Amino acid sequence: MIECYCRGVHGCGDPLCGQCRELLDYATTRLERCRFGGAKPVCANCPVHCYQARMRDEIKRVMRYAGPRMLWRHPILTLRHFLDSRRPVPAITR
Numbered sequence: 001m002i003e004c005y006c007r008g009v010h011g012c013g014d015p016l017c018g019q020c021r022e023l024l025d026y027a028t029t030r031l032e033r034c035r036f037g038g039a040k041p042v043c044a045n046c047p048v049h050c051y052q053a054r055m056r057d058e059i060k061r062v063m064r065y066a067g068p069r070m071l072w073r074h075p076i077l078t079l080r081h082f083l084d085s086r087r088p089v090p091a092i093t094r
């Protein structure tokens with residue numbers, strides 16, 4: 001999704017521009033450290049929201065742009081994300 005956004009908005013994509021590279025690295029680190037592990041909900045439904053405010057705004061911008069476009073380019077991935085978004089959110093235990 002970040003690549004799609006970077007290509008359409010920043011005219012880069014592969015490789016990503018510096019701003020999108022930073023966002024991807026940040027999102028990857030958050031994912032690796034996600035407290036929910038394998039039961040991770042989609043971040044949009046998360047009761048914790050571990051992202052810094054600036055990064056959260058940036059990823060929302062990416063999602064708004066790339067979400068509808070992903071439906072046409074990667075319909076299976078989009079369907080999987082949709083199904084994931086309907087899974088119950090795990091309770092916070094720590």
Ligand code: SF4
Nearest residue numbers: 030034043046049050
């Ligand atoms: S926002 Fe929530 S689901 Fe997403 S990585 Fe952070 S803790 Fe995990």
Ligand SMILES: [Zn+2]
Nearest residue numbers: 006010017020
């Ligand atoms: Zn970019």
